[in-house]
Amino acid sequence: MPRAAERPESLAERIYARLKDDIFEFRLMPGDRFSEGEIAERMAASRTPVRQALHRLQREGFLDVHFRSGWQVRPLDFAQFDELYELRIVLELEAIRRLCQRPTDEHPPALQALARTWMVQKEDQLQDGAAVSRLDEAFHCQLLEAAGNREMARVHREVSEKIRILRRLDFTQPQRIDLTYAEHQQILDAILTRRSEEAQQLLKGHIEVSKAEVHSITLHKLYGARQRVEPMPE
Template sequence: MQLSGAPSSGKERPENFAERIYLQLKDDIFEFRLLPGDRFSEGEIAARMAVSRTPVRQALYRLEREGYLQVYFRSGWQVKPFDFAHFEELYEVRIVLELEAVRRLCERPVEEQSPALEQLKRTWLVQPEQRLQDGGEVSRLDERFHCLLVEAAGNREMARLHAEVSEKIRIIRRLDFTQSPRVAATYAEHGQILAAILSRRSKEAQLLLKTHIEVSKAEVRKITLHMLHSARQRTVQTPEVTT
């Protein structure tokens, strides 16, 4: 376990402590500094962050509600082990929602084109030299691409559920953009999906979208397994020194 932390300012408000700790721990989980199965105590986090246990506890329970941690009342906290079956189910829900959104968008008359689609065209239908290369930024825009498609369909409950699913799979989905070939592929595939939607080619748009998500899902599973293996190897080779 390799927790990161920074000393706090005595002038910082207590609620800001909890937010900062929450964001730091979430980043530690996403970057595999905290590995699935790792255990730790509130006291360890408080010492590393140089804060009291109260904001630490608030941050930890927030992460538990979001599904990243589980608490053992007699033995501290644990990062939830990766459950790929659960991620598969979340991806299935995501595909169902997005395919329905695309179907609805393609049924609309051309003159009723959504402003969201115009926004997506400006982001994704660009020349190769205009494409972003920063994986983190492309990951954010990729999630926004898929969320906007569902939002544009006009059902707020569909959009809310899709946003919740997107948040839950973000921990592995973002890994798809750690390799430049996948960044280029995302631009190309998003462009094809948009072109099909704008031309009201519903079946083609749905097939392109489903294939795009399935390929990404396979890539992130492979990358996740590799990164977990590498992180565990580093932990074995450089064990943390306790005093």
């Protein structure tokens, strides 16, 4: 039997997901320009679902559209990234404060799951930068979820997605992977033993280091990251 035609909304969702992945995996670089027609040809789709996907990415802050010259991946805005990192710190410090105020015999399941992931021996630690980057983002998001405020967790997830492209670059160096495991272990140990002030100081320092790495990222590093991923799919 012939394959049923894909529903327009499903096709737009698929194109949206592929383009966002292209941005996060550096196949589409900050500043890169392209047209709707080029994307439609590559995706083997009509312009309508392509346009829907592009406008969604524009609303989320990943793309800009220019009259006559088409679409562009939004260039890196370091002032905005600084503000997003500051918002992360506010949310995560409050999450730690709430977690440390819980009764001493009560640990949320999410916190226990984090301990199983991060408080492991050296030989059991992952070394793939992309995998550790995903785990690192999940670590910080799960702290917010464990704290129990759904709106705080939602805002934190949105912030995390906006800075994901830079956090990925933070894990291209092996020493950053090792430090992340060590720092997460220290933060979790302080939370689990209700050392609130220490846990907050550790977490703030951990994020500040990541924030400092943002300022060391250059276009050269971005292009180097693109060389390490597969070519743009046809």
